[in-house]
Amino acid sequence: MAAKFLxxxxxxxxxxxxxxxxxxxLRSRSCIETKFAGSICNDLVVSDGAGTTIISGHFDKKIRFWDTRSECTINEIQTEGRVTSLDLSRDPKTLLCCIRDDTLRIIDLRQNQIISTFRAEGFKVCCDWTKAVFNAECDYVAVGSGDGGIYVWHLLTGKLQPVLRRHTGPVLAVSWHPYANYLASVDRTKTVVVWANL
Incomplete structure (x- = not known):
């Protein structure tokens, strides 16, 4: 369901x-460690450059924190719905979580707690692998919706930007360009839309 360099x-x-x-x-092409999460892992991120902390999002509504030097989780955060995706800010102090209760949650990793929730009328997380992302400057978050719209919120104000509409089906994933203000989105019909100058 997910893979990241460690x-x-x-x-x-x-x-x-x-x-x-x-x-x-990758040198030996073999698994060197298995951690038993107890629930389907829909997404994960690595929260430090040394690769010692892994954060995983799960079907059982939990976000789990792992230290690669230990077999067990070092922390868990319970959410209100299944976790469909995780994205880490560049600093990396903030975690963006897409949740099946039709919300996006922002977690402050220094406090290990949810500090913001984004929701909107019409916004619907359409599947267990819907992806939400920060933009390059980490001042906006974007996610696709079951109604075919792309929902974008400003992080500091919490204000919902005008909903972007060109898809005819549920939008599964979005991705910001790493150096420019472009956004790409893909829906269930395999249609890709590139949004310029947002």
Whole structure:
């Protein structure tokens, strides 16, 4: 369901439908560690450059924090719905979570608690792998909706921007360009839309 490099080019961490988080050595092409999460892992991020902290989002409505030097979780945060995606701010002090209760949650990783919630009339998380993302400057968040719209909120004000509409079906994922103000989105019909100069 998800894969990220783990602090170096030779290690990757994956989250799986089989309820595990695995660490892989790319040189030997083998799994070197398995963490048993107890729930389907829909997404994960690595929260430090050294690759020692993994954060995973799960079907059982929990966000789990793992230290690669330990077998067990070091912390958990309970949410109100299944966690469909995670995105980390560049600093990396803030975590964006997309939740199946039709909300986006912002977690302050220094306090390990939810500090903001974004919701809007018409916004519907359409599946267990809907992806929400920060923009490059981490002042906006964007997510696709079951109604075909792209919902964008300003982080500091919490204000919803005008909903972007060109899709005819549920939008599964969005992605900001890393260096420009462009947004790409894809829906269930495999239609990709690029939004310029947002």
């Amino acid at each position: 602090g170096e080019q030779t290690k990757v961490v994956t989250g799986s439908h089989d309820r595990t988080v695995k660490i892989w050595d």
